[in-house]
Amino acid sequence: MQASLAAKDLACRRGDRVLFTGLDLSLASGGAVHVTGPNGIGKSSLIRLLAGLSHPFAGEVTRHGAVGLVDERPALDPDLPLGAALAFWRRVDGCVTGTRSAEAMEIAELSDVPVRYLSTGQRKRAAFARLLDQSAHVWLLDEPLNGLDGAARELIEALVSKHRENGGVCVVASHQPMELPGCETLELTRYAESPSLKGGARGGCTAPPQPPSTPTRPPPQGGGA
Amino acid sequence: MFATLLKRDLAMLLPGGARGGSLLPLLFFLAVAMLFPFAVGPDPVMLARTGGGVIWIAALLAAILPLDRLIAPDIDLGTFDQLALRGISEETIVAVRLLAHWLSFAPLLLLATLPAAALLGLQGETLRLLLLGLLAGTPGLAAIGVTIAALTASLRASAALAGLLLVPLAVPILIFGAGSLARGDTGGVAFAGAISLVLVAIAPFAGGAALRSVREV
Numbered sequence: 243m244q245a246s247l248a249a250k251d252l253a254c255r256r257g258d259r260v261l262f263t264g265l266d267l268s269l270a271s272g273g274a275v276h277v278t279g280p281n282g283i284g285k286s287s288l289i290r291l292l293a294g295l296s297h298p299f300a301g302e303v304t305r306h307g308a309v310g311l312v313d314e315r316p317a318l319d320p321d322l323p324l325g326a327a328l329a330f331w332r333r334v335d336g337c338v339t340g341t342r343s344a345e346a347m348e349i350a351e352l353s354d355v356p357v358r359y360l361s362t363g364q365r366k367r368a369a370f371a372r373l374l375d376q377s378a379h380v381w382l383l384d385e386p387l388n389g390l391d392g393a394a395r396e397l398i399e400a401l402v403s404k405h406r407e408n409g410g411v412c413v414v415a416s417h418q419p420m421e422l423p424g425c426e427t428l429e430l431t432r433y434a435e436s437p438s439l440k441g442g443a444r445g446g447c448t449a450p451p452q453p454p455s456t457p458t459r460p461p462p463q464g465g466g467a
Numbered sequence: 468m469f470a471t472l473l474k475r476d477l478a479m480l481l482p483g484g485a486r487g488g489s490l491l492p493l494l495f496f497l498a499v500a501m502l503f504p505f506a507v508g509p510d511p512v513m514l515a516r517t518g519g520g521v522i523w524i525a526a527l528l529a530a531i532l533p534l535d536r537l538i539a540p541d542i543d544l545g546t547f548d549q550l551a552l553r554g555i556s557e558e559t560i561v562a563v564r565l566l567a568h569w570l571s572f573a574p575l576l577l578l579a580t581l582p583a584a585a586l587l588g589l590q591g592e593t594l595r596l597l598l599l600g601l602l603a604g605t606p607g608l609a610a611i612g613v614t615i616a617a618l619t620a621s622l623r624a625s626a627a628l629a630g631l632l633l634v635p636l637a638v639p640i641l642i643f644g645a646g647s648l649a650r651g652d653t654g655g656v657a658f659a660g661a662i663s664l665v666l667v668a669i670a671p672f673a674g675g676a677a678l679r680s681v682r683e684v
Contacts, residue, residue: 295548295682309552315545319479333471334553376553 245307245379279430307379325353362389476567500583518587557675607663
């Protein structure tokens with residue numbers, strides 16, 4: 243498969259705060275990037291921008307190939323048995339490999355259990371089974387290791403390697419380390435726009451920074467008495 | 468694709484379905500029809516004259532009950548995002564959901580109208596006009612319901628707000644649908660049907676735009 247993902251001069255805004263600006267990214271077939279940074283820096287927002295689920299504040303994203311997304315929401319009906327919930331997505335994706343990906347994720351024996359009874363890690367495995375069934379070219383993984391045990395982590399790392407060998411593209415946003423050979427790391431902090439996260443204001447299109455609150459003198463409109 | 472989505476939506480929304488779809492709106496509808504004679508007295512002439520209007524209001528209220536689980540759960544689950552990644556437009560999603568919503572409450576409501584009409588002493592021409600009117604009006608009620616459910620899905624306390632928003636928008640359908648009972652001809656039914664068609668045509672676009680705007684928050 244031929245896949246690619248590129249972002250040019252990307253900026254992201256949430257509410258009236260600009261999270262990051264000037265982000266460039268270019269991944270050719272087989273490429274992968276690990277997005278790192280502290281909580282709230284905009285990793286998930288970047289993933290959603292790359293997926294095309296939200297519009298960038300500035301810049302543009304170009305994608306070639308179908309996009310598969312795994313984030314904190316598994317998109318599996320909580321009341322359905324796991325097998326039926328995965329079967330819905332197989333029908334949507336026109337997938338004919340049956341339960342092979344559930345077996346690959348070692349959740350085949352859970353197919354009769356309603357999704358709401360599954361643990362966080364089992365749901366994450368199920369989300370990866372859904373991703374495998376989709377046979378997407380561009381993988382966007384938002385905190386893929388959350389709730390997973392050591393064995394599952396190795397499984398995910400192997401899946402990402404195999405996906406890249408097959409010519410796929412992968413973006414992983416995670417604050418946890420991952421064993422991804424030949425993978426570049428993108429420190430999102432370098433593009434951060436917010437003064438509180440960067441430790442210094444840097445002109446731009448952010449809202450004016452709030453004046454530092456002084457604990458000794460409460461603002462006049464607060465309080466009362 | 469259309470069939471796959473519709474099958475899932477119906478499984479969720481039909482009574483006895485996975486997403487808590489129940490007979491509750493229907494029982495609520497019958498309860499209102501049963502309580503009305505107790506409240507206003509058993510005078511058959513009075514009941515026959517006002518009973519049709521009561522059934523219309525009960526139908527309207529029954530259509531409000533499932534609104535909070537129509538759209539919001541799928542936003543929380545990320546289902547719509549996953550469908551969007553697969554190139555399925557929000558308009559298609561909302562159109563399918565609208566059809567499923569109508570199928571899940573309207574046919575059963577029409578059936579329940581028969582015992583409700585018996586309780587209120589409605590028969591003959593009135594019953595025929597009532598059934599025709601409900602058949603013409605319920606798609607419009609479903610369209611308003613789906614649109615409002617999509618618009619309020621990301622808000623807190625959306626269930627109460629959705630009910631309040633639906634009522635004024637449903638007034639035109641109510642005026643012509645229930646009004647045809649007083650006039651005794653099908654002109655009002657035709658008007659209610661026309662309003663329904665317009666609402667059904669608008670709903671996928673309004674609801675689809677609402678689903679997209681939720682993502683940008």
